[in-house]
Amino acid sequence: VGIGFGLQTIVNNFISGIILLTEQPVQVGDAIAIGDIVGEIQRIGIRSSTVRTWQGAEVIIPNADLISEQVTNWTRSDRRRRVEIKVGVAYGSDHQQVMDILLGVANEGDGLLDEPHPYILFLGFGDSSLDFEVRAWTDEFDRFTRVQSALTVQILEALEEAGIEIPFPQRDLHIRSI
DSSP states (O other), X not given: OHHHHHHHHHHHHHHHHXXXXXXXXXXXXXXXXXXXXXXXXXXXXXXXXXXXXXXXXXXXXXXXXXXXXXXXXXXXXXXXXXXXXEEEEOTTSOHHHHHHHHHXXXXXXXXXXXXXXXXXXXXXXXXXXXXXXXXXXXXXXXXXXXXXXXXXXXXXXXXXXXXXXXXXXXXXXXXXXO
């Protein structure tokens, strides 16, 4: 009985490995997220699979986890990824000018795709700012964070050049005497 219970996990992982190899919901080279592990699948074996994290660690994941848990596959159908950058500007700024500047930067951004077109959203009124979001797509999945960082710097420079202020959090303090 003890041996049977001990082998149950091994058999579960073995059957899951066969499912992974035949059904192929994930493949070697796919970028996945499972729980708090995010990285690229390096190897799919019969009992377990190896994921290399973006920090460089190799994590061995039982195949049963890849079948039974929620897995986000970032690259299954293509390697495109949406870049999202939130931007807050000072109250009193011309919202149309801000949107035009943001769209101009997104249209000229290095590593961004023309299709689907970049677009700008006015998210609303924040505590200290008018809040916008730039959304654009890149097919440079491996350089995604660099593309996002470069676009953020370009946005900052364009707003500074136009004299549009990015505010810091502000609080009004009212003191009453008793």
